[in-house]
Amino acid sequence: MAEDPYKVLGVPRDAKPEAIKSAYRKLARKHHPDLNPGKAEAEEKFKAASAANDLLSDPERRARFDRGEIDAEGQEKAPPGYGAGPGGFGAGGYRRQADQPYGARYGQASEGPAGMDAGMFEDLFADVFEARRRAETGPRRGTDESYRLNVAFLDAVRGATRQLTLPDGKALSVKIPPGVVSGQVLRLRGQGGPGRNGGPAGDAMIELEVAEHAFLTRDGNDLRMELPVTLKEAVLGGPVVVPTPFGELRMNLPAASDSGRTIRLRGKGVAEHGQRPAGDLFLTLRVTIGKPDAALEEFLRGWEPENAEDPRAGMEFGE
Amino acid sequence: MITLDILRARFTALREDDLQRWIGEGHVRAERQADDLVFQEIDVERVRLILELRDVMQVNEEALPVVLSLLDQLYALRRRLRDLGALEG
Numbered sequence: 001m002a003e004d005p006y007k008v009l010g011v012p013r014d015a016k017p018e019a020i021k022s023a024y025r026k027l028a029r030k031h032h033p034d035l036n037p038g039k040a041e042a043e044e045k046f047k048a049a050s051a052a053n054d055l056l057s058d059p060e061r062r063a064r065f066d067r068g069e070i071d072a073e074g075q076e077k078a079p080p081g082y083g084a085g086p087g088g089f090g091a092g093g094y095r096r097q098a099d100q101p102y103g104a105r106y107g108q109a110s111e112g113p114a115g116m117d118a119g120m121f122e123d124l125f126a127d128v129f130e131a132r133r134r135a136e137t138g139p140r141r142g143t144d145e146s147y148r149l150n151v152a153f154l155d156a157v158r159g160a161t162r163q164l165t166l167p168d169g170k171a172l173s174v175k176i177p178p179g180v181v182s183g184q185v186l187r188l189r190g191q192g193g194p195g196r197n198g199g200p201a202g203d204a205m206i207e208l209e210v211a212e213h214a215f216l217t218r219d220g221n222d223l224r225m226e227l228p229v230t231l232k233e234a235v236l237g238g239p240v241v242v243p244t245p246f247g248e249l250r251m252n253l254p255a256a257s258d259s260g261r262t263i264r265l266r267g268k269g270v271a272e273h274g275q276r277p278a279g280d281l282f283l284t285l286r287v288t289i290g291k292p293d294a295a296l297e298e299f300l301r302g303w304e305p306e307n308a309e310d311p312r313a314g315m316e317f318g319e
Numbered sequence: 320m321i322t323l324d325i326l327r328a329r330f331t332a333l334r335e336d337d338l339q340r341w342i343g344e345g346h347v348r349a350e351r352q353a354d355d356l357v358f359q360e361i362d363v364e365r366v367r368l369i370l371e372l373r374d375v376m377q378v379n380e381e382a383l384p385v386v387l388s389l390l391d392q393l394y395a396l397r398r399r400l401r402d403l404g405a406l407e408g
Contacts, residue, residue, distance in 0.1 A: 024375075025375060025376060025377060028371075028375045028376050029376045032371065032376065034368050034371075034390065035390070037393065037394070037397060038397075093363075093364040093367055093368075094361075094364035094365060094367060094368040095394075096364070097360060097361035097364045097365075098361070098364075098390075098394040098397075098398075099394065099397060099398065099401075100361075100398075101398060102359075102361065103361065103394050103398055104395070104398065105348055105359070105361055105362075106348065106361070106365060106387075106391050106394070107391060107394070107395045107398075126403070129403050
């Protein structure tokens with residue numbers, strides 16, 4: 001249904017022909033489709049205004065409309081304007097032509113590769129589009145991928161090379177330097193996600209988790225270990241064989257080495273790395289009595305200590 | 320191919336001296352074949368636009384070149400943007 005032409009033009013029903021013409025011109029200037037390319041509603045409004053003007057500017061048809069003999073829509077069929085070209089009057093016919101590449105027929109003289117205005121367009125917009133294109137198609141670095149690797153205690157002490165199997169089945173050779181601790185992250189350059197369009201690959205970020213050891217503990221770069229010794233070794237001293245992370249070690253135990261005594265083995269802790277020297281291995285002696293021994297018991301029953309001492313002297317809590 | 324006669328038939332309000340003047344000033348770019356003027360569809364719409372500008376919107380002949388020049392710039396820009404956009408896609 002076409003709208004009431006008076007309403008479309010915004011004029012009273014008794015408006016003079018000049019007022020109708022003026023109202024139509026005002027709307028036409030505002031909504032002409034060729035002056036408003038890309039605005040569909042402008043075309044609709046312009047068509048409606050044209051149809052309304054067509055009806056009301058013809059005294060005969062306006063009178064028939066006022067008498068109710070014809071409705072607003074019926075008049076739309078009449079091709080308005082200049083000679084009924086395709087699309088009728090003011091249907092944006094020129095816009096449809098000018099928007100085509102051959103619209104350059106009415107382009108500016110400077111339109112074309114050599115023109116100054118053209119160059120300005122190219123500069124202005126080509127930069128914008130180029131930046132966007134570059135962001136999409138230019139080289140881009142791959143993403144960093146995070147992995148976790150469980151490290152054996154001794155691998156952290158001595159350093160090692162271990163295989164890390166990635167989710168995609170690829171195996172990654174990870175060189176673990178001596179002295180790593182839990183939570184430390186190793187960066188493997190170029191082992192992460194692949195780069196796009198010739199960009200470099202990302203890095204593999206490997207977080208380490210160092211396991212505990214059955215009888216060794218870490219204290220920074222030093223190692224601590226309890227060394228069980230027999231009663232005889234503790235009292236008499238002598239050569240003992242000490243297992244260390246770097247193989248067995250012979251050492252001479254001094255005589256009367258009591259339980260709790262600490263012995264330092266220099267350089268037998270965490271291996272050296274770069275500028276950092278090797279740590280030490282601290283042994284804490286622990287005297288073991290072992291299984292019941294009849295001869296030992298017999299001896300101790302008749303034994304009178306040379307310098308009898310109370311080992312608990314001074315252990316008083318007071319009142 | 321559209322001849323002067325067809326053009327005149329389409330626009331009853333078109334006067335030949337107006338058309339000749341617009342062609343002379345470059346507002347309408349017709350081609351000459353032998354002694355005849357030949358028009359494209361875009362020229363027909365161009366004439367329609369000029370008639371509408373003049374008769375409906377009351378753009379007088381002095382203001383016409385300004386309006387057409389601005390419109391030509393607008394459409395040149397639209398075509399160029401479309402070209403750039405097409406390159407993008």
